[in-house]
Amino acid sequence: MSVSNKTISPPKPPGPIEWVRKNLFNSWFNAILTIVSLVIIYFLLKALIQWVLFFADWSPVAKFPLLFMVGQYDRNELWRIGLSASIFSVLMGISWGVWKGLIQGFALTLGGLLAVVALVPYPLDFLTIEVRLLLLMNVGLILLGYWFGRATKPRSNYVAIAWVVAALIIVVLLLGLGNNRFIPHVPTTVWGGLMVTLLLAVGGIVFSFPIGVLLAFGRRSSLPVVKVFSTVFIETIRGVPLITILFMFSLILTVFLPSGSRFDRLLRALIGITIFSAAYMAENIRGGLQAIPPGQVEAAKAVGMNSLQINLLIILPQALRLVIPAIVGQFISLFKDTTLVIILGINELLGIGRSVINSSPEFVQLQLEVYAFIALLFWIISYAMSYSARQLEIAMGVGER
C-alpha cells in the first residue's frame, strides 16, 4: 500500500449566515440569550445616542475648550504650546522612520487621532478652521518627520539625543525665561487641563522607567547595600497609597527646604508620581529578569562579556519584551493616577472640570456632561496607549521568538 502524497486544502471558513447560525443560534438557550442581549444592547445604545445628541447640554465644555486643554496658560503665549506639540510631532515622525515598527504603532495612533478630530464632519464651536488646520499640520509634521527619517537615516543615537534636547527645549518654551521679551515666564500655577495631565504622565513614564530598571537590577544585586536599599525603597513605596506620597512630598519638602525657597508644585507632583511608579515598575521588570533562563547568562559569560554588557545586551532586552503588557498596564494606570494631583491644587484635566462645574450654578446641573467628556478623553488616550503597545508587541514578535 503506497502512502498518499496528496495534500488537501483546509476547510473553508463559514459564510456570514452559517456563522450566525453556528455561533448565535446553535441551541434554544443560546438563541434566547442572543435575542435578549440584542434587545438590551438596542435600548442601551438608543438611550446613549439620544442623550449624547439631544438631551445632554455640552455648553460647559463648548464654552471653555481652551480651559480644558491648557488651563489658564497665558492666552497670548499659546503659540509656545503649539510649537512644543509640533516639535514632538516631528520627532515622533523621525523616530518612526528610524525605528520603524517599534514606533509605528505610536506614530500612527497619534496621527490618526489628530486627523479624526480635525476632520469631524460636524460643526463644533471650538473646532474652528484654525484649530482643524493646526491639528492637520501636526499630522503633516509626523509624516514629514517620517519621510525625513527614511530619507536621511540618521543614527539612532542622534535621534535619542534629539529627544533629550527637544524635551529641554519644550520645558524652556513652556516655562519661559524670566523677563524675556520673546518668551516671558509663565508660572506653572496657571498651567492646567489636558496639557498638565499629559506632561505629568509623560514625565512620570520617562523618569520612572529608568529608575525602575535600576531598582530591579538593584534588588537582584549581590552587593548587600544595593540590594537592601532597593528592596526597602520598593517595599516602602508600594506599601503607601499614591495620594499619601503626594501629600507627604508636599509637606516634607516644605519642611526640609530652607524657608523662602519655593519648590515648584508641579515638579513636586511629578517627583511623587515618578517614585511611586518606579517602585511598581521595578517589580514588573524584575519579573521579566527572573524569567530569562540562566543559560543565556552562561552563554554570554562564556564569550567573555562583562556583567554590565550581559545585563544591558542580553538580559534586559529579553526581559523588557516579556513584560511589555505589564508595563503598559502600569503606564495606563499612571496616566489615570495623575488626576490625584488635584489635592496639591494642580488643575489637571479633572481639576479644570471641577472648577468649571463650580464656576456657575447652571453648570452644577451639568456635571454629568463634564465628567463624561473627561472620561471620554481619558478613555481615548488610554486605549491609544494600549493599542500602540499591542502594535509594538507585534513588531517585536512577542510570543514568537
Added chain:
Amino acid sequence: MSENNNEQPMIICRDVNKWYDDFQALRGISMDVYKQEVVVIFGPSGSGKSTFIRCINRLEEHQEGTIIVDGIELTHDTRNIEKIRMETGMVFQLFNLFPHMTVLENITLAPIRVRKWKKEKAEEVALQLLERVGIPEQAHKYPAALSGGQQQRVAMARALAMQPKIMLFDEPTSALDPEMIKEVLDVMIELAESGMTMLVVTHEMGFAKRVADRMFFFDEGLVVESGTPDQIFTDPQEERTVLFLSQIL
C-alpha cells in the same frame, strides 16, 4: 598521543575539588590538555563531567586545587576570568543562542563588544564561519526559525568567532534529534582535524573513536580511568568502565 609533551599544557588541573553544599561533585581531578589535543570526557549522569568542564571557564567555581588555562591561573580576579573566557569557546547542550538577535548578531556580538572589532570585520568573519558550519543562508534569521542542529552549528560559529585557543563542548548533541546529530558531529570532526584544542563531554563514542587523543571516564566525581581510545575500548582496566561501556555501546 600528545606530541608536544615538552610544551606547557593548554589546560592544567591539579587536585580540583568542588562541593555543592555537603555533596562533593569533584574529587581531586587532575588533568592536562595539550595544544591541539582532543580530549573526550564520558561517564554516567551526575558523575561531575559537566561540572568539571564548566569549571575550566569559571561558569562553576572550584573550591580547592589549581586550574591554569593558557598560562593564566583561575582565581577570583575577574580580569583573569574574562581573559580566560576570551580564549575558550564553549558550546552548550541547549545551544543558549540569544533569541532576540539574528544569527549574524549572535555571532558578531562578542567580537564587537569584547574584542572591539569593527562591525564590518566581525560580520566578514561571521559569514566565513557560517560557511564553515554549512549554513551561510541562515545569517539573517532568528534562532527560533532554525532546527536544533542548525542552532547548535550557529552556537559553534558564535564560539569560534572569538578565535579561541580552546573549545569546550558540554554534551553538544544530547538535546538533538537523531538525524541532526551527524551534522553537528561533522563540524566538530572538521574542527578537531584543523588542530583545535578541544575538551568534549559526550556519549558519542563514534566521535571519540575517530578524533579523540585521550579519553577520561568520570564516575562519582572521580577520574576512574583514562587512556587513548584504543586502550579504553579494547582493553579497559576498571570494572566500572567496562560496565558503563557495555551499557552505551
